[in-house]
Every structure is written in C-alpha cells, then in structure tokens.
Amino acid sequence: MRSFIKLASVALAGLFSAQSWALNIFACEPEWGSLAKELAPEATIYSATTAYQDPHYIEARPSLVAKARKADMLVCTGAEMEVGWLPVLLRQAGNPRIQADQPGHLMAAEQVERLEVLQKVTRSMGDVHAGGNPHVHLDPHRLLQIAEVLRDRLMVVDAENSHHYRQRFVDFAARWALAIEQWEQQAAPLKGLQYVAYHKNFSYFAEWLGLQRLATLEPKPGVPPSAKHVQKLHNLLEGQSVLAVLTTAAQPTKNAERLARKLNSPAVVLPFSPGAEGAEDLYSLFQISIDRLLAAR
Amino acid sequence: MKNISVWMAASAAVAFSSVADAQNRGRISSTEFNPAISLILDAGLAIYDNDEDYEIAGFPLGGEAGVAEEGFAINEIELVGSADVDDKFYGKITLGIHQDEGETELDIEEAFFQTTALPHGFTVKGGKFFSELGYLNVHHKHAWDFADAPLVYRALLGRQFNDTGLQARWIAPTETFLEVGAEWARGDAFPTGGSPQDGRGSAVLFAHIGGDIGASNSWQLGVSHLQADDVVTELGGHSHGGGDAPDNEFLGDVTISGVDFVYKWAPNGNAKQRNLKIQAEYFVREMDGEFEFEDAANAESGDGNIVADQTGWYVQAVYQFVPRWRVGLRYDQLDSDNQFSNVSFTGFGSADDLIEESGWADEDVKPARSTIMFDYSNSEFSRLRLQYSTEDSRHPGEEKDQQIFLQYVYSLGSHGAHRF
Known part of the structure; x- marks a missing residue:
C-alpha cells in the first residue's frame, strides 16, 4: 500500500x-x-x-x-x-x-x-x-x-x-x-567547390561553407526538369569541375543521376530536414550533409 | 496565454521587437497587396452531339444546373478579393462574371466575413457563402477535378448551393479531426427559394471527421442535412433555355441529406510526383408540397400535390501519374420517385402531359453518366483539360448525349490556397 x-x-x-x-x-x-x-x-x-x-x-x-x-x-x-x-x-x-x-x-x-x-x-x-x-x-x-x-x-x-x-x-x-x-573546420576543404542542385534548397548552406552553385535542375523554381533541359545543362556544364549534383530526400533523383553520370560527378542525396537519410536531429542533419559532401570529393 | 499581464508586458518588449526587426530585415510581399486580388478565367470549347435542350428526366432543373454553352465560350470569370480585415476577422468576396446568350451577368458567388480569433475551436462566418452541404459544394468550380458538376449536384443542388446567412462551426480538441457546424440562411438558393420565414427559412447541419493513415493516406467523411419549409422554388421545367420560360414552381418543404467521403493517397505524402484522389457522395432529396405550372403564353396550366423522393450519387477517381499530368474517371447516377395527387389542369390533354411539361415525369428513368478526363497543369495557376462524357439522362426513346469539353482554367494574381 x-x-x-x-x-x-x-x-x-x-x-x-x-x-x-x-x-x-x-x-x-x-x-x-x-x-x-x-x-x-x-x-x-x-x-x-x-x-x-x-x-x-x-x-x-x-x-x-x-x-x-x-x-x-x-x-x-x-x-x-x-x-x-x-x-x-x-x-x-x-x-x-x-x-x-x-x-x-x-x-x-x-x-x-x-x-x-x-x-x-x-x-x-x-x-x-x-x-x-x-x-x-x-x-x-x-x-x-x-x-x-x-x-x-x-x-x-x-x-x-x-x-x-x-x-x-x-x-x-x-x-x-x-x-x-x-563543422567549419571539417568543411574547410569544400570552400570554393561547385555544385548543381535540383531546387534552390541549399543556398544558405552553400553561402555558409563557400560552395558555388552552378545551376539548378529545375529550369525555374517549382518547374520539374525535362530531358531536354538536362541535356542543355550537360552542354552548359561540360568540362566544369562539379563536386556533386544535389537532391533532397523529397526530390526525385532520376534526372540528377542522369546529369551526374554525364558530368562524371556523384549524385548526392542530402537529408535537407531531420527525419531522412539518417538525420535524427539538427546536429546529425549538418554532420551527415557535410560528411556526404566531403565523401563526394 | 498563461498570464495575461505578463503577456501584455512582455509582448511589447520581447515578441514584437523581434517582429519589428524582421520587418527591417526584408519585407514579405503578401502584405503589399491588401486585399489579395485574383482573377480566374474558366473557358473552353463544348461539343454536344444532341442538340435538344438539356434535361434530366424526373428532375426539373433550377439554379445554374444547365450545361455549358455549346461551342467556344467563356464559362466564368471569377474576381476574388480576400484579406484579414483586422486581427479578428477575415473577409472574402467572389464575383462571378458570366456570359449568357450574349449578355454579361454579374453574380455574387461569395461575400462573407469569418472570425479568426474566437477561442475553443469556434469559427463564425456570415454573408453569402458556399454551404457545407456535401463535399464538393464548398470548392470553387475552377478547383473541381472535372469540367462540370456531378449530376447529383446539377439535379439536386442547382450545381452549387450558396445562400446568405450565418454559419457556426466547432472543431473538437481531439487527435482525430472532428468538426460540427450549423448554417442558418435566407432560403433563396435552389432547391430552396422564396425566402420563407421572413428570410430565415433554411438550415443546414454538418459534421466532418477525418485523419491520416500513415504518411501516405488521408481521408475525410462527412454528413450533412438541409431543411427548409414553405419554400417557393423556381424551376426551369422541361424546355429550359428555349423560348420564353414557363412559370414553373414548387411550393412546400425540402430536405436534403448527404454523406460524402474523400480519400487521398500520395507516396510518403509527397503529392508533387504522384497522387490519387477518390471521392464519392450520396444525397437524398425529399420535396413535399405542391407544384404549379403555367406556360409563357398562358394557354396551358395546372397544379397538384407532389411527393418527390430523389437520390443521386457519384464516385470519381483522379490519378496524377507523373508531375503535371492527371487522368480521371467518374460515374454518376440519379433516381427519382415522384408521386402526384389532386392534379388539375387546363389546356393540357392529360395530367401526364402536365407532369411531363413541368419536368417532374420520371418514367422510371435512372439518369446516368460516365466521364473520363485528362488534364495538364503547367503550374498550379494554369490547367488544360480534355473531357469526354456519355450521358443517359433523357426520357425513354431519346438519344444519349455525348459531350466533349476542352477547358482551360487560368488564375491571375495572388491566388489563395484550396481546402482539402
């Protein structure tokens, strides 16, 4: 009792x-x-x-x-x-x-x-x-x-x-x-590298780490890329050094993979938000994103 | 929330200093236009193989129940202004501009205020608004998944039911969405009419329940009921649209009961790539009273008692198989059992002729329609649609209708969000 x-x-x-x-x-x-x-x-x-x-x-x-x-x-x-x-x-x-x-x-x-x-x-x-x-x-x-x-x-x-x-x-x-x-120490080697993104999701991340966006897969924000646009991007970016073609967990990867193959760069999926790709909280979100970009070099 | 005096003191110092900072850091454009204005163009091409006036056996039509004008036509232009009026009210006015036989008509589709600051889940709306009767009724025509209304909306609700009055709704503080509400209105919109009880004659009750199943599925189930006594309903009669309209009325009591269900699926809840929407609604309408008919030349007339017991349902599925492209299927069906007594007439050969001419003759027909549509949306502001229907709603012995619509819907300006 x-x-x-x-x-x-x-x-x-x-x-x-x-x-x-x-x-x-x-x-x-x-x-x-x-x-x-x-x-x-x-x-x-x-x-x-x-x-x-x-x-x-x-x-x-x-x-x-x-x-x-x-x-x-x-x-x-x-x-x-x-x-x-x-x-x-x-x-x-x-x-x-x-x-x-x-x-x-x-x-x-x-x-x-x-x-x-x-x-x-x-x-x-x-x-x-x-x-x-x-x-x-x-x-x-x-x-x-x-x-x-x-x-x-x-x-x-x-x-x-x-x-x-x-x-x-x-x-x-x-x-x-x-x-x-x-993170800033770890990501120092990324400074000045160039990337392609599906949408302008990574502008702030890139500004923070000194990454340069070359292009987006979407011809205009919210407009899905066509095969023709992917080809146009390929022509535009050929010969450039591209760290990675980035997508988020919510975005389709097919066109990103296609462009990455043509550019001989990796297609990398970043979690973008907690809850995907192993990111459980804000700390792991940033850590995983940086690790994946470092691995893409 | 917890302590008003603390909130008063602290809010000025803390919360709004940061709001003010934010304003200095970059303006957000939606506050720049007040009210938010949008214009919606809904137009296209309609092709009908049956040139007889449109009819649905057993259902004298009213409201905006007719089919779209044949050929190239502007179906509707909507002019919408909406804004938070102040910290406690939101307001919205929608004007519909239509062309009808060369004349331009202006309709008030909606003009209402809505509370935003009532506590405990209550919201009150007042003015003219689309009723919560059924599911599709609250959605604007430009947001529909097909070019035209389900037959049951056309036959029982005059396409869409909007009246002037008050609405109160309450959302329960539960995990599962549960909402109940009531409307009290003039009684001026088909199938009501005549503003009975000194313009306070129509009432609607409704309830919705809904939720998610995992991340990929969501659903909503609704029930609704309309009651209006001593209405005077204007009906189009048999020969809707051709020549001078006859004087055709129903006087009596109307009730409508409906049940509606919507289910939406998108993989992981990401509807951008692929999604499926299934919706079904069922309505029962009872009209108990008298009918009166008089043709334009005043040569044929008659009246009698009527008890009309009418039902209708539809089920539709719309699938977005790749971004921007959708395909949809819909099946509609109606049924009516109209009983007459004490029929008297002058000029007609028989009571059956009167009943036929007034549009109430059901002749055991079960009007039905099958529809397929494809649409392409370059963005959420533009849509192109091709739709084909085959409809069997006419009296026995008459040809079926085949209908083709090429529709385009464009929204200009700051277009607001749509409901589930």
Missing part, C-alpha cells in the same frame, strides 16, 4: 511537472520541430511535414487542422513557402493563439536576412518568393538567430516557465557554437 502511494505520488508529480511546461507546438517542417525540441524538450511537438515531403505542396488536410486546433504555438518557415496551405489551415483551425498577430505565430525565415530577395517577381519566373529564398535553416548561424527569437516567443507564450527556456537556450547556444566550429 505504501509503495502504491509512493508510486502514485511520483506519477502525480510527474504528471504535474510534465504539464507545467508542456506546450503543444505545431511545426510546419521537421527542422522547426527539432529546434523547438532543443528549447522546449517537454513540449508535445508535431511536425506537419516530413523530410520526404515537399513543404511547398502540402494540403490543409483534416489531421493538420486537428493539430493546429490544439496548438499553443506554430513555428513555420514563412516567407511565403507555405502559402499554398498554411493560410487555409489557420482559418480553419479556430485557434486564436496561432494567428498571424500572436506571439504563438513564428515565421522563422522572416526573422533573418534572406538571400535571393527579388525586387520584381512575375509568375513567368516560376514559383519564386518575393521575400527571398525561404530555405534558411541550413545556415547554422541563422538557425541560432531563429533559436533566439523562438526562446523569446516561448517565454511569452509560456511565461511561467520562461526561466526554463532561457536556460535551455543558453545550453543550446553553447553546444551549437561548438558544433559550428567543428
């Missing part, structure tokens, strides 16, 4: 402590789910997409509406990347806590300076975003800036536990800075 009471009290204490900073966090992409987990490990985190999905092309399906309904906080890429589904999801969710003017609505890419910001956008340019390239998370420095904003928002949304978030951020920032130092 006594042990039962003890057990029950432990369970109850566990229940209450778990509830104390147990936010419901809705992440549009797994990278924001992973980042939220670093700062709010007790939170219930749901990622609307997986690393095997193209987050531009998701539907506001019933399961997402149900998750958004219960969320205390929403962390998405923003900069119009989710424009095809997030607005309708927010309108359907009946949840004021995550609407655009609330601290529980965090658009990560909009917190940092973006690359490829265009002065003029027309549809003939393909699926481009006037707000710039939204795939910011593969620059670890920007990721840290975003983590800082996420900390601030968590401290507002769950003010009672603000000291937890402050402490978790201090821990994360220290570990992250160390990791960045190691």
Whole structure:
C-alpha cells in the first residue's frame, strides 16, 4: 500500500511537472520541430511535414487542422513557402493563439536576412518568393538567430516557465557554437567547390561553407526538369569541375543521376530536414550533409 | 496565454521587437497587396452531339444546373478579393462574371466575413457563402477535378448551393479531426427559394471527421442535412433555355441529406510526383408540397400535390501519374420517385402531359453518366483539360448525349490556397 502511494505520488508529480511546461507546438517542417525540441524538450511537438515531403505542396488536410486546433504555438518557415496551405489551415483551425498577430505565430525565415530577395517577381519566373529564398535553416548561424527569437516567443507564450527556456537556450547556444566550429573546420576543404542542385534548397548552406552553385535542375523554381533541359545543362556544364549534383530526400533523383553520370560527378542525396537519410536531429542533419559532401570529393 | 499581464508586458518588449526587426530585415510581399486580388478565367470549347435542350428526366432543373454553352465560350470569370480585415476577422468576396446568350451577368458567388480569433475551436462566418452541404459544394468550380458538376449536384443542388446567412462551426480538441457546424440562411438558393420565414427559412447541419493513415493516406467523411419549409422554388421545367420560360414552381418543404467521403493517397505524402484522389457522395432529396405550372403564353396550366423522393450519387477517381499530368474517371447516377395527387389542369390533354411539361415525369428513368478526363497543369495557376462524357439522362426513346469539353482554367494574381 505504501509503495502504491509512493508510486502514485511520483506519477502525480510527474504528471504535474510534465504539464507545467508542456506546450503543444505545431511545426510546419521537421527542422522547426527539432529546434523547438532543443528549447522546449517537454513540449508535445508535431511536425506537419516530413523530410520526404515537399513543404511547398502540402494540403490543409483534416489531421493538420486537428493539430493546429490544439496548438499553443506554430513555428513555420514563412516567407511565403507555405502559402499554398498554411493560410487555409489557420482559418480553419479556430485557434486564436496561432494567428498571424500572436506571439504563438513564428515565421522563422522572416526573422533573418534572406538571400535571393527579388525586387520584381512575375509568375513567368516560376514559383519564386518575393521575400527571398525561404530555405534558411541550413545556415547554422541563422538557425541560432531563429533559436533566439523562438526562446523569446516561448517565454511569452509560456511565461511561467520562461526561466526554463532561457536556460535551455543558453545550453543550446553553447553546444551549437561548438558544433559550428567543428563543422567549419571539417568543411574547410569544400570552400570554393561547385555544385548543381535540383531546387534552390541549399543556398544558405552553400553561402555558409563557400560552395558555388552552378545551376539548378529545375529550369525555374517549382518547374520539374525535362530531358531536354538536362541535356542543355550537360552542354552548359561540360568540362566544369562539379563536386556533386544535389537532391533532397523529397526530390526525385532520376534526372540528377542522369546529369551526374554525364558530368562524371556523384549524385548526392542530402537529408535537407531531420527525419531522412539518417538525420535524427539538427546536429546529425549538418554532420551527415557535410560528411556526404566531403565523401563526394 | 498563461498570464495575461505578463503577456501584455512582455509582448511589447520581447515578441514584437523581434517582429519589428524582421520587418527591417526584408519585407514579405503578401502584405503589399491588401486585399489579395485574383482573377480566374474558366473557358473552353463544348461539343454536344444532341442538340435538344438539356434535361434530366424526373428532375426539373433550377439554379445554374444547365450545361455549358455549346461551342467556344467563356464559362466564368471569377474576381476574388480576400484579406484579414483586422486581427479578428477575415473577409472574402467572389464575383462571378458570366456570359449568357450574349449578355454579361454579374453574380455574387461569395461575400462573407469569418472570425479568426474566437477561442475553443469556434469559427463564425456570415454573408453569402458556399454551404457545407456535401463535399464538393464548398470548392470553387475552377478547383473541381472535372469540367462540370456531378449530376447529383446539377439535379439536386442547382450545381452549387450558396445562400446568405450565418454559419457556426466547432472543431473538437481531439487527435482525430472532428468538426460540427450549423448554417442558418435566407432560403433563396435552389432547391430552396422564396425566402420563407421572413428570410430565415433554411438550415443546414454538418459534421466532418477525418485523419491520416500513415504518411501516405488521408481521408475525410462527412454528413450533412438541409431543411427548409414553405419554400417557393423556381424551376426551369422541361424546355429550359428555349423560348420564353414557363412559370414553373414548387411550393412546400425540402430536405436534403448527404454523406460524402474523400480519400487521398500520395507516396510518403509527397503529392508533387504522384497522387490519387477518390471521392464519392450520396444525397437524398425529399420535396413535399405542391407544384404549379403555367406556360409563357398562358394557354396551358395546372397544379397538384407532389411527393418527390430523389437520390443521386457519384464516385470519381483522379490519378496524377507523373508531375503535371492527371487522368480521371467518374460515374454518376440519379433516381427519382415522384408521386402526384389532386392534379388539375387546363389546356393540357392529360395530367401526364402536365407532369411531363413541368419536368417532374420520371418514367422510371435512372439518369446516368460516365466521364473520363485528362488534364495538364503547367503550374498550379494554369490547367488544360480534355473531357469526354456519355450521358443517359433523357426520357425513354431519346438519344444519349455525348459531350466533349476542352477547358482551360487560368488564375491571375495572388491566388489563395484550396481546402482539402
């Protein structure tokens, strides 16, 4: 009986402590789910997409509406990347806590300076975003800036536990800075090398490590490559030194492999987001990406 | 959320300083146009082998139920403006511009506000909007997977059911998506009409449940019910479109009950490469009251009591086999059992002639249609479609219809997201 009471009290204490900073966090992409987990490990985190999905092309399906309904906080890429589904999801969710003017609505890419910001956008340019390239998370420095904003928002949304978030951020920032130092050392030989990507997914990663993008397989963002376009790229790039033709886990590999064969370079699949190709969290995401590029040399 | 005073104090200091920083770091274009404006062009070529006026045996048509104009035609231009009005309301206005026999008509398809800040999963919508009756009804025509409406929508809902009123919905805080809602409206849209009960005469109840099965499958099941008493429904009658329209009305009570199911599959949930969508809907409509008919020349007229018991369903599958290319199949069927009593007439040879002319004669016909379509979407803003149907909806002894559509849909401007 006594042990039962003890057990029950432990369970109850566990229940209450778990509830104390147990936010419901809705992440549009797994990278924001992973980042939220670093700062709010007790939170219930749901990622609307997986690393095997193209987050531009998701539907506001019933399961997402149900998750958004219960969320205390929403962390998405923003900069119009989710424009095809997030607005309708927010309108359907009946949840004021995550609407655009609330601290529980965090658009990560909009917190940092973006690359490829265009002065003029027309549809003939393909699926481009006037707000710039939204795939910011593969620059670890920007990721840290975003983590800082996420900390601030968590401290507002769950003010009672603000000291937890402050402490978790201090821990994360220290570990992250160390990791960045190691990655930058490891990746030093990649500096100045040239790559071809399927989509402009790796602009921030490349800027960080000093890689040069020669071309994209997509003739225009969002437009799938034709065999003719692959041939055109081959003619254009023949004789150039190409480190690799890069795709993400969500992108088709056939044309990338075809072009890589012609260029006598490797076709390399990078995870792009946690949850694919062995990347379990943000650390392994960067480590695996760097290792694969180093191996491609 | 947890503590309002802390939130008030901290938000100014912390959250919005970072929002302000973000604005300095680069503007996001969607805030530059307010409201977001889009124009949608839906046009094409329709070829029919049967030149008789379109009809569906047993179902006097109303609303926008007719087929698209034969030959090259603009089906519709939609002008859509939408925006968050402020921090608590969203608004959307959709105007439909149609050409009908050389005349240009402007329709208010939607004009509504919707709450965005109500707590506990509640949302209220007010104005004119597409009802949650059925699944396809809330989707705009340009987002449909076929060039035309399912027969059951054409026959029972006048193509699409949109009325003016209020809607409230609630989403349960459950893992599985569960939503219930109610609408209270004027009673002006086919198959209702006449704005009964002083313009508050129509009600709809609906519920949706849905979820995912693994990463690759998602589904939604819906039920809905419409009730409107003492309506006055304008009907097209037998000779819809040709010559002066007769005066053809139903006066009485209407109920519609529907069940709908949608299933979507995409490998690993990545619909960009390949995906499959299967959808099916079933409706029952009961109309209990009187019918009145009078031809344009006032030579033939009549009336009587009617109890119409009508059902219809369709099932369709659309498969994207490579990016941008899709193929779709659809099968439609209707059935009606219309019972008449106390029929009186002048000018007609018999009661059967009156019933025939007013469009209610079902003659044991089960109208049916089979459709195949291919479409190509260069981007999500453009679509080209080729569709072929064979339809057997006419009275016994009349020829089947074969219909070919070449349709193109272009959306210009900042086009919003579509629902599941």
